[in-house]
Amino acid sequence: xxxxxxxxxxxxxxxxxxxxxxxxxxxxxxxxxxxxxxxxxxxxxxxxxxxxxxxxxxxxxxxxxxxxxxxxxxxxxxxxxxxxxxxxxxxxxxxxxxxxxxxxxxxxxxxxxxxxxxxxxxxxxxxxxxxxxxxxxxxxxxxxxxxxxxxxxxxxxxxxxxxxxxxxxxxxxxxxxxxxxxxxxxxxxxx
Numbered sequence: 001x002x003x004x005x006x007x008x009x010x011x012x013x014x015x016x017x018x019x020x021x022x023x024x025x026x027x028x029x030x031x032x033x034x035x036x037x038x039x040x041x042x043x044x045x046x047x048x049x050x051x052x053x054x055x056x057x058x059x060x061x062x063x064x065x066x067x068x069x070x071x072x073x074x075x076x077x078x079x080x081x082x083x084x085x086x087x088x089x090x091x092x093x094x095x096x097x098x099x100x101x102x103x104x105x106x107x108x109x110x111x112x113x114x115x116x117x118x119x120x121x122x123x124x125x126x127x128x129x130x131x132x133x134x135x136x137x138x139x140x141x142x143x144x145x146x147x148x149x150x151x152x153x154x155x156x157x158x159x160x161x162x163x164x165x166x167x168x169x170x171x172x173x174x175x176x177x178x179x180x181x182x183x184x185x186x187x188x189x190x191x
Contacts, residue, residue, distance in 0.1 A: 005067040008142040010098025011134040017067035023177045029058045031068025033113040045066030084160045091139045098135045
């Protein structure tokens with residue numbers, strides 16, 4: 001099973017991916033961890049080819065769940081996914097989640113991705129690229145893009161699961177855990 005979890009900033013992508021990874025015993029790959037270098041240097045801007053290579057290398061495995069909204073690397077990981085989970089969380093919930101996440105990170109002063117030294121800083125909250133502002137500014141655009149791509153519940157032959165509530169998320173995790181536990185059909189060929 002190879003799952004991609006997408007949605008706007010603050011939609012619950014990483015939380016969902018972690019829940020799936022635990023329930024399905026899958027390695028979890030957070031694309032932000034592959035992108036961000038020490039000093040808040042973004043590979044997507046400084047070395048897009050290196051970022052694409054990191055994503056492609058992470059996607060080589062047969063079992064994983066990846067979360068992130070890096071659509072420029074779709075060919076590296078979406079092409080290998082067996083399903084896509086779209087966190088289509090309402091804007092009000094997104095804003096509550098992203099503000100709470102930023103607040104707890106800033107107060108806790110913990111490193112966001114191992115080895116980067118990058119931490120949430122209150123003084124950056126009004127920056128255009130800060131997740132709070134980014135979530136507000138891009139929510140409608142991201143939602144419209146995914147609504148267009150996933151209109152039929154399928155993307156390039158892969159199922160798309162649309163998650164709009166915490167209840168939806170819990171149900172999907174449970175459903176996929178049950179599906180994974182079911183015996184696989186044995187194919188037989190007649191000679």
